[in-house]
Amino acid sequence: EVQLVQSGAEVKEPGESLKISCKGSGYSFTNYWIAWVRQMPGKGLEWMGIIYPSDSDTRYSPSFKDQVTISADKSISIAYLQWSSLRASDTAMYYCVRPIAVSGLWYFDLWGRGTLVTVSS
Amino acid sequence: EIVLTQSPGTLSLSPGERATLSCRASQSVSSRYLAWYQQKPGQAPRLLIYGASSRATGIPDRFSGSGSGTDFTLTISRLGSEDFAVYYCQQYGDSPVTFGGGTKVEIK
Numbered sequence: 001e002v003q004l005v006q007s008g009a010e011v012k013e014p015g016e017s018l019k020i021s022c023k024g025s026g027y028s029f030t031n032y033w034i035a036w037v038r039q040m041p042g043k044g045l046e047w048m049g050i051i052y053p054s055d056s057d058t059r060y061s062p063s064f065k066d067q068v069t070i071s072a073d074k075s076i077s078i079a080y081l082q083w084s085s086l087r088a089s090d091t092a093m094y095y096c097v098r099p100i101a102v103s104g105l106w107y108f109d110l111w112g113r114g115t116l117v118t119v120s121s
Numbered sequence: 122e123i124v125l126t127q128s129p130g131t132l133s134l135s136p137g138e139r140a141t142l143s144c145r146a147s148q149s150v151s152s153r154y155l156a157w158y159q160q161k162p163g164q165a166p167r168l169l170i171y172g173a174s175s176r177a178t179g180i181p182d183r184f185s186g187s188g189s190g191t192d193f194t195l196t197i198s199r200l201g202s203e204d205f206a207v208y209y210c211q212q213y214g215d216s217p218v219t220f221g222g223g224t225k226v227e228i229k
Binding site: 044045046047061062063095100102103104105106107108109111112113114 | 122152154156158165166167168171177209211213214215216217218219220221222223
């Protein structure tokens with residue numbers, strides 16, 4: 001079965017660091033991009049960035065550039081999203097998604113179940 | 122970046138009725154690169170439509186997409202009980218890809 005399995009929910013304090021993960025299975029991990037999408041509580045979807053695990057080519061939305069780091073370890077088929085210093089405004093559900101590439105951009109056809117990140121003191 | 126505005130914010134309909142959802146772009150979306158997603162409470166979004174009018178695998182034919190340029194529509198011909206959800210449009214014709222704010226289809 002083709003799927004993306006995300007790491008579990010996290011509760012952190014402001015200023016802490018965090019790295020969440022997304023493991024792809026059932027397909028060739030290095031042949032597809034992996035994207036991250038944020039959904040703040042009760043709000044819509046926001047594309048954060050994307051990585052091509054084969055060569056680690058990474059693109060960021062301007063809104064998230066310098067806010068997070070996306071990486072991947074192709075040897076174990078895992079993509080990561082990390083923060084060096086969390087803020088309360090990072091509280092959200094984070095989805096990893098395997099997109100379909102079209103003319104250099106993407107729409108999103110395979111979604112993980114999401115990782116809920118709560119940042120609170 | 123392209124801003125997508127979805128309307129109405131909430132659509133209150135009865136099962137069996139027709140739903141018409143709008144997605145308007147701040148500038149033309151090239152090559153009809155527009156997708157629609159459905160999200161139910163507590164679940165990840167699900168791809169319904171890509172390329173403005175192509176249904177994704179397994180999507181019933183009561184869902185249809187249309188439009189071009191700056192105006193796109195998702196139509197659900199007859200609402201089933203499982204169709205009450207939030208619907209998002211997304212453009213992938215220009216970087217960065219962007220989503221609309223969503224339309225909630227609720228039971229009247």
